[in-house]
Amino acid sequence: MTIRLYDTSARQIRDFTPLKPGCVSIYLCGATVQAAPHIGHIRSGLNFDIMRRWFEYRGYEVTFIRNVTDIDDKIIAKAHEQGRPWWSIGYENERAFNEGYTALGCLPPTYEPRATGHITEMIEMMQRLIERGHAYAADGNVYFDVRSFPQYLELSRQELDNLLQPSGEGETGKRDPRDFAMWKAAKPGEPTWPTPWGPGRPGWHLECSAMAHKYLGSAFDVHGGGLDLIFPHHENEIAQAKAYGDDFARYWVHNAWVTMAGDKMSKSLGNSVLVSEMVKQWRPIVLRYYLGTPHYRSMIEYSEESLREAESAFARIEGFVQRVTELAGKTVDPAAEVPPAFAEAMDDDLGVPQALAVVHTTVRQGNSALAADDKEAAVARLAEVRAMLGVLGLDPLDEQWAGESDQSEDLNGVVDSLVRLVLDQRESARARKDWATADAIRDQLTQSGLAIEDSPQGPRWSLKS
Numbered sequence: 001m002t003i004r005l006y007d008t009s010a011r012q013i014r015d016f017t018p019l020k021p022g023c024v025s026i027y028l029c030g031a032t033v034q035a036a037p038h039i040g041h042i043r044s045g046l047n048f049d050i051m052r053r054w055f056e057y058r059g060y061e062v063t064f065i066r067n068v069t070d071i072d073d074k075i076i077a078k079a080h081e082q083g084r085p086w087w088s089i090g091y092e093n094e095r096a097f098n099e100g101y102t103a104l105g106c107l108p109p110t111y112e113p114r115a116t117g118h119i120t121e122m123i124e125m126m127q128r129l130i131e132r133g134h135a136y137a138a139d140g141n142v143y144f145d146v147r148s149f150p151q152y153l154e155l156s157r158q159e160l161d162n163l164l165q166p167s168g169e170g171e172t173g174k175r176d177p178r179d180f181a182m183w184k185a186a187k188p189g190e191p192t193w194p195t196p197w198g199p200g201r202p203g204w205h206l207e208c209s210a211m212a213h214k215y216l217g218s219a220f221d222v223h224g225g226g227l228d229l230i231f232p233h234h235e236n237e238i239a240q241a242k243a244y245g246d247d248f249a250r251y252w253v254h255n256a257w258v259t260m261a262g263d264k265m266s267k268s269l270g271n272s273v274l275v276s277e278m279v280k281q282w283r284p285i286v287l288r289y290y291l292g293t294p295h296y297r298s299m300i301e302y303s304e305e306s307l308r309e310a311e312s313a314f315a316r317i318e319g320f321v322q323r324v325t326e327l328a329g330k331t332v333d334p335a336a337e338v339p340p341a342f343a344e345a346m347d348d349d350l351g352v353p354q355a356l357a358v359v360h361t362t363v364r365q366g367n368s369a370l371a372a373d374d375k376e377a378a379v380a381r382l383a384e385v386r387a388m389l390g391v392l393g394l395d396p397l398d399e400q401w402a403g404e405s406d407q408s409e410d411l412n413g414v415v416d417s418l419v420r421l422v423l424d425q426r427e428s429a430r431a432r433k434d435w436a437t438a439d440a441i442r443d444q445l446t447q448s449g450l451a452i453e454d455s456p457q458g459p460r461w462s463l464k465s
């Protein structure tokens with residue numbers, strides 16, 4: 001019953017014990033809102049949405065923070081390029097991210113703080129770090145002195161002497177080239193906020209240490225983000241927070257990427273597939289299945305073929321849900337508990353692929369029960385399947401998918417009456433012993449992707465698996 005998580009910091013799977021019994025606090029590095037989200041971004045949100053749902057299933061009260069980085073070099077550059085205010089770029093893309101998360105069924109975070117709303121907290125943090133000898137101001141910038149913090153680079157297990165940390169534009173006055181900027185001095189034409197060290201704007205790393213402290217306190221349970229954030233972002237977050245006096249995160253969890261030809265899908269590499277485009281071609285619930293069911297530590301190499309596989313795997317589950325619901329003549333409620341094998345898989349570092357195998361096995365058992373006309377068993381399997389899908393956010397009968405399942409139910413009804421019409425013709429051919437016509441009809445239906453099964457109640461159709 002203990003949840004175990006792979007902790008990047010320990011390089012191993014550890015038993016999860018919450019800081020406060022019955023509660024879990026999670027901080028996830030969210031979007032830098034310089035452009036609309038690609039499916040890699042939403043994968044990250046989705047992996048942590050599943051984590052949050054599992055903790056909730058296990059009875060924890062979850063506080064889930066996912067921040068918005070609404071000021072950054074690329075946002076400013078884009079604003080200049082397009083002759084727009086920097087914040088209009090941020091607001092527009094923040095909305096696009098939220099539409100993406102919502103389309104794929106991610107529950108809203110408890111709080112979603114924006115970096116620029118926390119300048120006061122950041123200044124307070126820098127002040128204390130300067131007082132404690134961990135930071136210094138130079139030419140209007142404020143730098144973190146990496147040599148003052150001996151645990152620096154413990155998360156990524158690098159040697160300071162081997163480290164190359166390139167300085168950004170205008171980052172002058174560093175004592176050591178590896179010191180990183182917490183605060184950047186004002187440059188002409190850029191937004192600024194006043195500080196005791198002159199006007200400027202926050203660096204990316206500082207905002208997360210300050211917001212995690214504000215919303216989760218000096219220690220919290222899980223810190224998440226994509227693998228790319230381990231260095232420098234998370235190392236720098238740790239340095240600032242711990243040197244400030246916080247215990248900070250107790251478990252570090254990193255999701256693997258969506259890749260294209262082996263490279264991380266990334267705005268800057270130009271290999272992005274936007275969520276807004278994907279939802280026009282694929283049902284959002286299928287996209288959720290595709291992005292959410294591989295293990296969160298496995299890369300997903302994007303391909304249309306694997307998306308189609310996800311689509312047909314999900315159709316097998318959904319077809320079962322629909323058939324039994326029809327047979328039951330009413331909506332079958334999800335079981336109160338998921339099967340033990342599913343729970344065991346989820347407890348083991350969120351083993352969604354193994355948990356999903358339990359869903360598919362249960363669907364197969366349910367289909368056998370249907371074939372044997374054992375309605376009671378079929379309904380019991382459906383209740384289990386719904387409970388499991390609910391935890392993964394993939395229950396097609398859940399109201400969050402209501403819009404789409406209504407549409408597919410309508411379509412299902414239309415297809416059903418068309419197929420029945422054709423099957424009636426096949427039955428008439430068989431009745432007059434015209435086997436050639438009956439077989440030809442059956443072959444044509446099979447070729448169109450339907451499986452026809454003769455049962456004592458007459459022929460039944462389903463989508464071919």
Ligand SMILES: Nc1ncnc2c1ncn2[C@@H]1O[C@H](COP(=O)(O)OP(=O)(O)OP(=O)(O)O)[C@@H](O)[C@H]1O
Pocket residue numbers: 029030031032033039040041042043044224225226227228229255256257258259264265266267268
């Ligand atoms: N291809 C990807 N696969 C999985 N997670 C990703 C991918 N790209 C970004 N993420 C994660 O999404 C979250 C938000 O990312 P952020 O907005 O900082 O974009 P980014 O990493 O700069 O993306 P890009 O490289 O496209 O500019 C982070 O936790 C990041 O690690």
Ligand SMILES: [Zn+2]
Pocket residue numbers: 028029030208233237
């Ligand atoms: Zn962060």
